[in-house]
Amino acid sequence: MPRTTRRQAVAALATTAVVALSLTACGSDADSAFDGGQGAPAPADAQMYAEDSAPDTRRIAPTESQEEYADAAEQPFQDVATSPLSTFSADVDTASYSNLRRQITQGQAPEGVRIEELVNYFDYDHPAPGREDDEPFAVTAEVAPAPWAPEHHLAMIGVQATEAVPTHEGNNIVFLLDVSGSMDEPNKLPLLAESFSLLASNLGEDDVVSVVTYAGDDRVLLDSVPGSEDGVITDALESLTAGGSTGGAAGLETAYELARKNFVEGGNNRVVLATDGDFNVGPSTPEQLTEQVEDARESGVYISVLGFGTYNLKDATMEAIADHGNGNYAYIDTVDEARKVLVDEFDSTMYVVAQDLKLQVELNPAVVSEYRLIGYDNRRLEDEEFDDDTKDAGDVGAGHAVTAFYEIVPASGAAADNGLKYQDSRASGSDDFMTVHVRWKEPGGSESAEREYPVEAGALTETPSTDFRFASAVVEAGLVARGSQYAADASLESARSRAAAALGADPYGLRAEFVALLDRYRELAA
Structure with a gap:
């Protein structure tokens, strides 16, 4: 029988949730978080991220919950001179978002917030490979000022899988x-x-x-x-x-x-x-x-x-x-x-188009001084594991997208001699932000294919796309909900305002639901 894809879902999917949340929402300006996440200390060049900058840790309502969540430390800022590579496994889980929605709807404090799952819950208009293309992915990137730290950049990387189902054997x-x-x-x-x-x-x-x-x-x-x-x-x-x-x-x-x-x-x-x-x-x-x-x-x-x-x-x-x-x-x-x-x-949940998908991002010290991968805290890999075909990583389904954000501190000073692609970048004049390396296996395969995608200076814009603005609002709300020490000037009010202005077509009503959810969250925080 015919099966709908992720991009063909019915528009009424979230209508009841939006109405329910909207009925209880108010215009409170409260922006406190209620789950104090613990992260590694910020480096010297990121002074705005002192520990006392994290949102207040309070509970909306006391509960006797016996729920259990893994406590993965946040990824800290890294110095490109000494740590030019960032390596992690793909993750297409979405449980954290729907669980967060349930917690806020019930008046509970957010727990178990995994920012990448909040981001990956939503669809974005990442260009997808054609059904006849040999490769199962298309990779895109966009860079703009970080809304909660405007002197920093925020890079959005999208890895979009083909919607072509790999088998018809049942x-x-x-x-x-x-x-x-x-x-x-x-x-x-x-x-x-x-x-x-x-x-x-x-x-x-x-x-x-x-x-x-x-x-x-x-x-x-x-x-x-x-x-x-x-x-x-x-x-x-x-x-x-x-x-x-x-x-x-x-x-x-x-x-x-x-x-x-x-x-x-x-x-x-x-x-x-x-x-x-x-x-x-x-x-x-x-x-x-x-x-x-x-x-x-x-x-x-x-x-x-x-x-x-x-x-x-x-x-x-x-x-x-x-x-x-x-x-x-x-x-x-x-x-x-x-x-x-x-x-x-159904196709995304059931049909794998790529196994053991890993990403390795090489940052250019001529352009980037420090960086931080936001989320994927329990999906980190050692740099040498990127080339190890025996190392398990995330599997990606038909039509799935992996979206990742890096917060970037622009460079000042000489580049380090580290033997990688950008070691002579100042001399060669490279102004790439980074290169994204993607490695994966075909379903059931044992050997990986690898491709690289440079993120050039032209990716930087002062007028980011609707998708970037909405996704960055999800990230900002996640920083607040997690009680991140790297939240800087992040607030629910800012996230709500940007998300509401970036609904786009929103055919399934999920972005509108998110705005209503933030209204509910702000009401509870008041």
């Missing part, structure tokens, strides 16, 4: 569903069942579906049912009840066994895990579970992780499973979000 999908006692909440198991019914309705006769549930024990409800029998699949989903402990590791093992048994050569083989992440029987720590999925990924089976619920959400566990299992991670807070991830973005 899907072999295993639904792995947490039905333990902790899922017995309206925003957990009932929402899970409705979400997977949406996914089932998007499958066809060339697809096969298996359903595994786990609580104290794991159970196979369906084994390789044709995707066209969505009524059978929906009946199984509607029969689910919650109770018992959470033996997630055993469920994972059974799900991967089924995926291997029904493996479609040349097709898309994937486990879709739905859980609140509260594993409490058998192997249950992020370290134990990541070891399990690292072994399983070698069979060519991918994983998607969908988080549900509140109070005991184990975000750190779910993110780790996705990152180490050749997967992606989304948080489902509403039926609309389920439709976005599982229907409108």
Whole structure:
């Protein structure tokens, strides 16, 4: 059956959320943050980022939440003379944004803010490669003054994947569903069942579906049912009840066994895990579970992780499973979000077009003195790992985009002799800001391809694009929500103003929803 792409989603996706948020919004000027992130000290040349410049750390409302989030330190400013390379893994997860939306809507303090996931939640008009192009990516860049630090530059790098689906051999999908006692909440198991019914309705006769549930024990409800029998699949989903402990590791093992048994050569083989992440029987720590999925990924089976619920959400566990299992991670807070991830973005969620995508940015000391990669704090790689084809990195789906921001301190003084591309840049007259190196494997491949894309002086503009202005507003709000020590003059008011003026076409209403969310956030901060 026909499938919509990420850029063809229905316009009504976010309407209800925008209305709900707008009803509670007010024009408060409060701009405090409520989650004090800890970062490495700023260098001497970035004095504006003293520790006392971070937004105040306060809670909107006290909670008894047992939610768990990984605490990755912010990336500090680096001196180009001594650290000219910045290397990181791609990340296309979006869970942090929908979880932040849920937290603010419920009046909670933001936790688990990963700025790259906020940015990558939205679509941008990055030029995409044609469906007939040999390479799966197009890379673009734009540079403008940093809104919260105008004497600095802000570079936006976009890596846009092709929307061409790499296979037509069919899907072999295993639904792995947490039905333990902790899922017995309206925003957990009932929402899970409705979400997977949406996914089932998007499958066809060339697809096969298996359903595994786990609580104290794991159970196979369906084994390789044709995707066209969505009524059978929906009946199984509607029969689910919650109770018992959470033996997630055993469920994972059974799900991967089924995926291997029904493996479609040349097709898309994937486990879709739905859980609140509260594993409490058998192997249950992020370290134990990541070891399990690292072994399983070698069979060519991918994983998607969908988080549900509140109070005991184990975000750190779910993110780790996705990152180490050749997967992606989304948080489902509403039926609309389920439709976005599982229907409108079906191809992006399900079909990998590039494996182990890494980026290495070489900064030019003739133009850049210091720099800081914003976000991707737990996706950093050692520089030498860029060329290591055994090093796992992020996988990118059809139509996905990886958008990254660097805050740049303009250069003054002599360039260092570091043996890299720009070591003689002053003598040669190069005025490039940087060169972006991209390295990836074809799905199932073992050897990487590599391309480089220089970011020339002409990328700098005083009148940035609508996409740049909106995305930089998302970054600014993320700095505030994270309690970043590098926030400088960042504020919710500034982010809201710039985002509202940069809605663009906004066919899905997601940018308008973001503006309404900032209004709600500012009201709560008052």
